[in-house]
Amino acid sequence: MNAQLLTCDVLVVGAGPAGLAAAAAARESGADVICIDLFARAGGQYTMQPAAPDSPFHAAPQVAQGREAIAHCQALGVRMLLEAEIFWAEPGFIIFAHQKGDAITVRAKTVVAATGGMERPIPFEGWTLPGVISAGAAQRLVKANGTRPGENIVLAGTGPFLFAVADTFAKAEIPLRAYVERQRAGLGTVDLFISHPSRLGEALGLLRSLRATGAHRYTGHGIIAALGQERVEAVRIAPLGQDGLPDRSRAFTIDNVDCLCVGHGFQPVIDFTSLLKAAHRHDDALGGWYCVTDPRTQATDVAGLFAAGETAGIGGFRPARLSGRLAGLHAAQAAGRVLPHYGIDKLHREMIQARAFAARLAQLFPFPAHIADALPDHELVCRCEDVSRAQIKAAIADGARDAFSVKMWTRAGMGPCQGRVCGSGLAHLVASELGKPAAEAGYNRPHMPLRPVPLAAAEAALALADLPHGVET
C-alpha cells in the first residue's frame, strides 16, 4: 500500500459541475488546486462522462459541457484525485482519504465542499425487490456504463429529474413502458416559463424525449407498490386523492415489468460540511438539510470553508456551476490570492436568477415525504439491517422518542450505508409516529469514518498528518 501526503492552497471536494467550476476558478486565480471525487471519472451526475469511448452520449450537450470543464481544469493544472473517498476531515484543514486501497492525506489552506446531492428515497411497499432502482442509478447505468437496466421499464416518482432520466433513455433508444408523475402540468408550469422564457426550449426538448421513449404517461398518479416474488414483476399505481396519497379504490396494475426506476427528488450531501461543523438549516424547497452559505462568496460560517452547488441547497446545474465559480474565486482569495475586481457581481446576479428558477421549479414538485405513511408494517425501512416498520413502531412503544433512539434499539441506519438510504424515510416515519417535525428527528450527525475505510489505509493516512509541515510525499 502507498501513502501520499499532499499540500495545496484550495482543495475542492467533488468534481461535478460545482466542483469543476470551483477548481478552475481557483486555479485561474493562481491557487494551487487539488480536486477530489469518489467516482472514477469527473463530471458528477448532470455532466456525467460515459466510460465507453463509443458511447452515444458523447454527443449529448451535458456530456460535452462536462468534457470541456474537465479539459479546462486539466489545461490549468488542477490536480485531480479520482476514485478517492474522504473518510475524515479536520479543521485547518487536513483531509484523509483512500484511493483504491492507498492512503492519501491532503493539507489545504481552504476547502470548497461541492459534494453534490443524493436521492431522497421514500420507502413504499416492495421497494426492496430486485429490479427496483433509483432514477439516478438508472441514469448512471445507462449513461456511464451503457447498461440497460431492464426490458420493460417503468419510470415513476416526481420532479424534473424524471424528465432528464427519460431523456437519457431516449438517447440510448431504450423504450419505457410507463412514466408515472405525481404532479399534473398546470398553470404553475405556464407561469414558470413566462418568467423564465430562456428555459422553455430545454423543457420542450425534454418533453420530446419523453414522447420518444413511447412511455404511457400517467400524470397525477403515484406508486402504491412494486409487486413480485423474487423480483419486481408489476407495479401498482393509482391517481392521487385529496390527501396526496394514491387513491386505492382506483388502483390498477402495470403488468410485465422487470424494472421500476423511482425518483422523488434530491437532498444535499452534507456529511462533509457537518463534519467540519459548518452551520446547516432545513428547507424542504432546498431538499431538506443544507449547508448555509453567504450567497456572494459561498463562504460557510467556518473560516476557510466554502460550499457550492447542491451542498448549499438543491438547485440543479446552473446554480451549481455559478456558485462553484464564486466559491473557487473566494477560496483562492482566502488562501492568499487576489480576487478579480470585475465579474463577481455578474456571477452573483446570474446565480440569484438561476436559484430563483430552481426554487420555482421545486415548488411545482414538492417532496412527498408523507407517502411513507402508507408503508405496510411488514415492509422494510432499513434495508442494510432488515428493519421493518413494525419494529420501528415497537421501539417507539418502548419509549424511543427520536430517530437516534430507534436506531439504537432496532439497528435501523446502523448498516454499511450509515443511513444514507433509509435516513430520510426513517426520520419521517419516526416523526409522524410521534407528531414531531421530520426535520427535528432527521439530522444524522456524521462520525469518523464518513464512509467505510480499510483499517490499514486509515491508519496510514492518519499517520501522515503527523509529518512536519512542508513535507510532501
Added chain:
Amino acid sequence: MSESLPKAADVVVVGGGVVGAAVARQMAKDGLKTVLLEAKAFGGAVSGASLACLGTHMHNIEELPILIEACALWQSLSEELGNSFEYNRSGQLRFILKPEDVAIAERWITGERAAGLAPELLSPKQAQEIEPLLTGPIHAATWAPDSATVNPFLAVRALLADGKRAGVMAFAETPVERLLLDGERVTGVKTSRSDISAGHIVLAAGPWSAKVARSIGLTLPIVARQAQCLASVRQPPSIRRVIGACESAGGVESGYTQIQQAASGQILFNTVMAPQGTPTGAEDRINEVPRRFVRDSIAMLTTLFPSLANILMLRSWVRFEGVTPDDRFMAGHLQDGLLIAAGDNGTGFTRALFLAQLISRAARAATDPRDGFYNPLRFAGGKP
C-alpha cells in the same frame, strides 16, 4: 409524544442509562411509585456507547463477593426476560505483551481464585486455542471464563420495558434543571416541563450527576473521562471472546484495550495507550474521536489479529464515563431525600443490577453489610 408528568411520586430517578433504568425497575418492583427522567434518549449517552462487558476479572479483589452476585443477577435477568438483550457468556482473555506484567496477572489470579473464581494464566498457544485468530506476538494471557457481554442498547430497552410493566413512568427528553429543597431536605426536581415532588430523588446521571447536585450547592467528586470506540462493518464470526489488555500498574490511566465481536457481527475495538486529560465540559460538546486514538486502536487490533488488517472500519464514537477518586461507584444516601448511584468508572453495566437493589434497600431503610463499600460520603470526612 408529550405525556404530562405526574406531580408527585415516591421516587424520581434522574438519568435513563443502565443504572437509572435498573434502579427505577427495582424501585417499582419493590412497590414504590417511580418516575424515571432522561434528559435525552434512554441509554443514549454512556450506556449505549459502552462495550457492556460483565465480569469479575481484574476489577477489585475486595469487591469480588459483590461482583460475583452482580454478574449472577444479569444471568438470571437474561433468563427471566428470554435473552432479549444478547447476553453472551463468552469469557474474557487478557493479553500480556511484556514479561514483567506476568507477575501482576498472577496476583490477580491468586486473589480471584481465593474468592472461588477460576481464572487461569495461559501460554500464547493456549490462548490461541481459545481464540484462534489471536496470532499476534503476545507473551501470555489470562483467561476468565465467567465474563459475559450484553447488547448495551437492548439491555437498557429491556430494563425499561420490564420496569414499565412494574409501574415505572419513564420520560425521555426531559432534563432535570435542578433539585428542589425544603430546608436541608431534597423534596423534588424541577424539569424542563414541570416540577415533581418525591420522597426520594436518585441521581443516576453518570458524569452529569455532579451538575445536577451542584444545583443545591453540593459538590460531588465525579468527573467526566473521555473514552472512545471503533466498529467495523459486520464480519463472519472471527472473535469469540472479550479481548482486553492485562490490567497493569496504574490501572486504566496506564492505558487499556478492549476488543470483541458483537452479535451483529461488527468488531468493536479500542486502545488507549496513555489517556489524555479530559477538558472540563467536554461531555457536553466533544463528539469526535482523537486521531491518535484511531491509529493506536487499529495498530493494536491488527497486531493481535493480523488477519483482520483489511476489514472496513464503519463507525467511531465517544462516551464520557463518570469517574470517582477511588474508581469506585458512589451509591447510597447523600443527604436527606437524596440518593446517588453514579461513578461508573467505565464499568457500570457489571454493577447496575446490584446497585439497583442497594438503592432500593437504602430508600426503604433496609440495610446490607456490603452496601457500605459504595458509601458516597466516604470522601472528605463523611461529607459529599
